[in-house]
Amino acid sequence: MRQSQLYTKTRKEAPADEVSKNAILLTRAGFIHKEMAGVYTFLPLGLRVLKKIEDIVRRHMDAIGNELVMPSLSLRENWEKTGRLETVDVLMKTMPANKVSEEKSSNSYILCPTHEELITPIASEYARSYKDLPIAFYQIQTKFRNEARAKSGLLRGREFRMKDLYSFHKDEADLQKYYEEAKKVYMNVFREVGLGEDTFITLASGGDFTKDFSHEFQTVVDAGEDIIYLDRKNNIAYNKEVVNEENAKRLNVDFETLEQVKACEVGNIFPLGTKFSKAFDYTYMDEEGKKQDVYMGCYGIGPSRLMGVITEKFADVKGLVWPASVAPFSLHLISLAKEKDSETAKTAEDIYTKLTNAGVEVLFDDRNESAGAKFADSDLIGIPMRVVVSDKSLEKGGVEIKERTKEESEIISIEELFATYKKNCE
RNA sequence: CGGAGUGUGGUGUAACGGCUAACAUGUCUGGUUUGGGACCAGAUGACUCCGGGUUCGAAUCCCGGCACUCCGACCA
Numbered sequence: 001m002r003q004s005q006l007y008t009k010t011r012k013e014a015p016a017d018e019v020s021k022n023a024i025l026l027t028r029a030g031f032i033h034k035e036m037a038g039v040y041t042f043l044p045l046g047l048r049v050l051k052k053i054e055d056i057v058r059r060h061m062d063a064i065g066n067e068l069v070m071p072s073l074s075l076r077e078n079w080e081k082t083g084r085l086e087t088v089d090v091l092m093k094t095m096p097a098n099k100v101s102e103e104k105s106s107n108s109y110i111l112c113p114t115h116e117e118l119i120t121p122i123a124s125e126y127a128r129s130y131k132d133l134p135i136a137f138y139q140i141q142t143k144f145r146n147e148a149r150a151k152s153g154l155l156r157g158r159e160f161r162m163k164d165l166y167s168f169h170k171d172e173a174d175l176q177k178y179y180e181e182a183k184k185v186y187m188n189v190f191r192e193v194g195l196g197e198d199t200f201i202t203l204a205s206g207g208d209f210t211k212d213f214s215h216e217f218q219t220v221v222d223a224g225e226d227i228i229y230l231d232r233k234n235n236i237a238y239n240k241e242v243v244n245e246e247n248a249k250r251l252n253v254d255f256e257t258l259e260q261v262k263a264c265e266v267g268n269i270f271p272l273g274t275k276f277s278k279a280f281d282y283t284y285m286d287e288e289g290k291k292q293d294v295y296m297g298c299y300g301i302g303p304s305r306l307m308g309v310i311t312e313k314f315a316d317v318k319g320l321v322w323p324a325s326v327a328p329f330s331l332h333l334i335s336l337a338k339e340k341d342s343e344t345a346k347t348a349e350d351i352y353t354k355l356t357n358a359g360v361e362v363l364f365d366d367r368n369e370s371a372g373a374k375f376a377d378s379d380l381i382g383i384p385m386r387v388v389v390s391d392k393s394l395e396k397g398g399v400e401i402k403e404r405t406k407e408e409s410e411i412i413s414i415e416e417l418f419a420t421y422k423k424n425c426e
Numbered sequence: 427c428g429g430a431g432u433g434u435g436g437u438g439u440a441a442c443g444g445c446u447a448a449c450a451u452g453u454c455u456g457g458u459u460u461g462g463g464a465c466c467a468g469a470u471g472a473c474u475c476c477g478g479g480u481u482c483g484a485a486u487c488c489c490g491g492c493a494c495u496c497c498g499a500c501c502a
Binding site: 009010011012013014015016017018019034036037084087088089090113114116145147148149151156214225268270272298300336337338368369370371372373374375376377379380388390392393400 | 427432433437438439450451452459460461462463464493494495496498499500501502
């Protein structure tokens with residue numbers, strides 16, 4: 001893509017109403033635009049990153065579930081059935097604009113913060129026999145939560161992207177087996193987006209659903225809101241909320257010896273048991289024609305939050321730094337040609353065309369800006385590799401190539417550049 | 427949901443209760459320039475968040491609302 005055609009611009013000044021690193025940098029670089037507290041537009045550059053993350057998540061989830069998309073609007077009665085209409089205080093309700101109050105409005109709906117209330121009836125319609133189980137559905141979709149205090153840019157929003165997966169099983173053992181498999185798949189996701197080394201499976205409270213623990217995936221990062229007790233040796237962590245004497249005995253862990261770190265929850269999995277299947281009267285017929293309870297699990301990852309965490313984790317003083325797997329482009333090509341029709345300009349155009357045709361995702365800075373402005377923008381946007389074409393570089397025999405995370409650059413020949421990004425290059 | 431703070435051109439800031447609300451940046455014109463956010467000239471752009479009040483006079487003081495930020499509570 002040509003940068004002259006990119007309809008967003010970078011900004012020198014940080015927005016006055018943002019404090020968090022991810023919100024400041026993503027706004028300055030033109031990846032997101034704030035609509036209100038905790039609600040952001042993903043601009044073209046930001047959407048590219050979000051899509052990359054979601055595609056990675058999708059690819060891994062396809063191995064353990066079937067993708068669908070449920071609506072964001074849901075009937076209140078579904079929430080009444082599970083008792084969550086009253087207990088979940090982040091529920092957002094819609095109200096037709098021509099109605100003066102919710103009481104006068106018969107048609108007010110819930111904007112879903114999660115989808116157990118929708119997926120359970122769906123599953124119960126299609127999986128009524130032991131032959132149909134286990135079954136798992138997932139979706140990647142926008143969620144709504146009326147956070148009392150939205151904050152920290154993409155880390156805690158009122159509207160955000162979520163991948164939610166739900167599994168249905170004929171007994172607890174089968175759920176357990178699947179649950180363990182999901183853990184592995186989750187770690188693969190975090191490894192692929194570049195957070196593998198800093199993300200730990202963390203025991204957390206199971207909430208209302210179960211006396212057992214749920215499992216969070218916590219990424220160690222300063223901007224994180226959670227405190228976890230990290231056991232690096234055993235590659236496991238404990239959320240502060242479960243750190244107490246009782247659990248110390250139960251788990252045979254001495255919490256005192258563990259490292260306390262700030263972390264951000266990038267994923268969470270819950271064994272739901274029969275709570276939702278019972279609420280919706282969902283049973284299946286076993287081999288002997290007897291009705292049996294269905295066991296459920298749910299599994300979440302927030303791609304938009306993940307984008308925020310990746311930003312926080314890797315950005316430096318100059319700007320964003322994207323891991324290759326989620327970068328909006330893989331290469332930032334910068335032309336420093338003085339004249340439009342110069343050899344240098346033509347060479348840059350040629351490189352852009354060839355690499356793009358070969359399937360390389362190139363952002364081509366073809367603007368008429370000063371070298372300094374282009375470099376500053378390039379650092380801010382954070383594409384992993386920068387390639388400069390200039391009179392100087394051509395004199396030295398090619399193009400200057402520099403990794404975003406490195407200070408030093410080197411000159412390589414144009415042939416060498418093509419060879420490096422070969423893949424489908426001829 | 428409790429506590430604190432803030433609200434001024436697109437963006438970032440300034441302005442004692444007192445002149446036509448200032449500066450930077452951005453944007454547009456023209457010129458010049460091109461290896462780390464260049465320079466010159468001109469132009470553009472604000473009912474100072476909304477509603478009330480005090481005052482001869484309010485961006486400035488008071489009351490109410492809304493929004494945003496921070497701390498805490500909360501967070502399937």
